[in-house]
Amino acid sequence: MPPDTGEQRIAIESDADVVTARQRARELAAGLELTSTDQTLLATAISEVARNITTYATRGEVLLSIVRDNGGREGIRVIARDQGPGIEDIDRALQDGYTSGGGLGLGLPGARRLVDEFDIESAPSQGTTVTLVKWSRVR
Amino acid sequence: MAVPILKQGPFLIASIQAALTDTDVLQLRDDVMSQVTRHRSRGIIVDVTALDVMDSFVSRSLRGIAMMTRLRGAETVIVGIQPEVAFAMVQLGMNFEDVQTALDLEEGLLLLQGREGPGDGAA
Numbered sequence: 001m002p003p004d005t006g007e008q009r010i011a012i013e014s015d016a017d018v019v020t021a022r023q024r025a026r027e028l029a030a031g032l033e034l035t036s037t038d039q040t041l042l043a044t045a046i047s048e049v050a051r052n053i054t055t056y057a058t059r060g061e062v063l064l065s066i067v068r069d070n071g072g073r074e075g076i077r078v079i080a081r082d083q084g085p086g087i088e089d090i091d092r093a094l095q096d097g098y099t100s101g102g103g104l105g106l107g108l109p110g111a112r113r114l115v116d117e118f119d120i121e122s123a124p125s126q127g128t129t130v131t132l133v134k135w136s137r138v139r
Numbered sequence: 140m141a142v143p144i145l146k147q148g149p150f151l152i153a154s155i156q157a158a159l160t161d162t163d164v165l166q167l168r169d170d171v172m173s174q175v176t177r178h179r180s181r182g183i184i185v186d187v188t189a190l191d192v193m194d195s196f197v198s199r200s201l202r203g204i205a206m207m208t209r210l211r212g213a214e215t216v217i218v219g220i221q222p223e224v225a226f227a228m229v230q231l232g233m234n235f236e237d238v239q240t241a242l243d244l245e246e247g248l249l250l251l252q253g254r255e256g257p258g259d260g261a262a
Contacts, residue, residue: 015161022192023158040191040223044231047194051161096232106195110231 007065012080013058018050021062025076028064032074033136042076042134045114048107049080049130055101057084057127067133075116075135083127090122142167144174150182150251151175152244155189164200171204175213182251183208186244188219198233205238214239214254218247 008028010021022043029039046062053060060082067077087093094112099105108130112118117133140163144153151174153167171183185201187193193201205215216239220228228235241247 019158019160026191037223037226040221040227041230043192044194044227047192047196048231051194051196104195104199104233106232110195110233113230113232114227 007063010062010064012050012053012060012062012082015051015054018047018054021050021064022046025064025078028066029076029134032066032076034076034134035137038134038137041114042078042132045111045132045134046078046080048111048114049078049132052101052107052128052130053080053082053084055103057082060084060127069135073135075133078132078134079129080132081127081129086124086126086128087120087122088124090120094120142170144170146174146178146180147248149180149255150184150248151178151180152184152186154186157189158191159197161196164197168200168204168207171215172207172211175208175211180213181255182213183215184244184247184251185215185217186219186247187217187224188221188243190224191221193220193224193228193233195231195233198228198231198235202235202238214251216241216247216250218243 008024010017010024025046026039026043029042050062063079065077067075092098094109096109097105115132116135119131122128140157142153142155144151153171201217208215218241220240241250
């Protein structure tokens with residue numbers, strides 16, 4: 001086990017890995033001042049972005065780390081990345097109800113609503129990197 | 140991990156024990172459908188108390204179970220959605236309006252028995 005402050009990497013290759021990724025994040029978050037509700041929101045967001053990896057890219061990884069801002073506030077950063085087909089139209093992929101994978105089209109826009117910071121980088125055949133941050137509410 | 144499904148009178152009770160993978164959820168759907176047919180069940184309770192996350196896939200699948208069983212003449216009630224999970228589902232934008240829910244197993248059984256009419260429910 002890496003130390004708590006170190007980065008954890010979870011390979012995402014199957015639906016069981018999706019569960020592992022969100023459980024690891026919850027363990028990490030429990031060590032910070034993240035409320036139980038915030039832990040659930042983060043775990044749900046991770047489930048959405050990690051599932052996108054298995055659905056669209058087959059495999060990829062989730063990196064978890066603890067981040068601190070200048071005010072000393074702690075949070076969890078999640079990087080979900082793959083080398084899959086990438087997203088042609090990111091704006092469209094962030095709209096509720098748009099899907100190219102047969103789902104509800106809530107994955108990316110929903111995950112964005114569940115976290116405090118959300119960033120996505122993607123280009124066709126370049127893969128996709130989604131970065132999420134959930135901050136603790138106490139300083 | 141398979142979800143155990145118990146038969147209680149005209150009803151089925153599926154008690155989810157731990158976090159579900161997508162494969163487990165699809166298995167649950169198939170198991171519920173085949174058991175509803177085998178037992179001619181009139182109601183199904185899916186107890187999700189043990190789930191700490193209900194993402195869009197799980198929510199959509201449970202909703203699918205409710206729709207499918209309804210087409211077979213059986214009503215599904217989802218019970219035990221945790222407060223934090225409910226909050227996350229709303230933030231996520233899940234529409235669960237056409238799915239029956241109840242606080243816990245007991246309330247869910249009462250709901251189904253109420254549909255059956257007096258003297259006709261499970262003992």
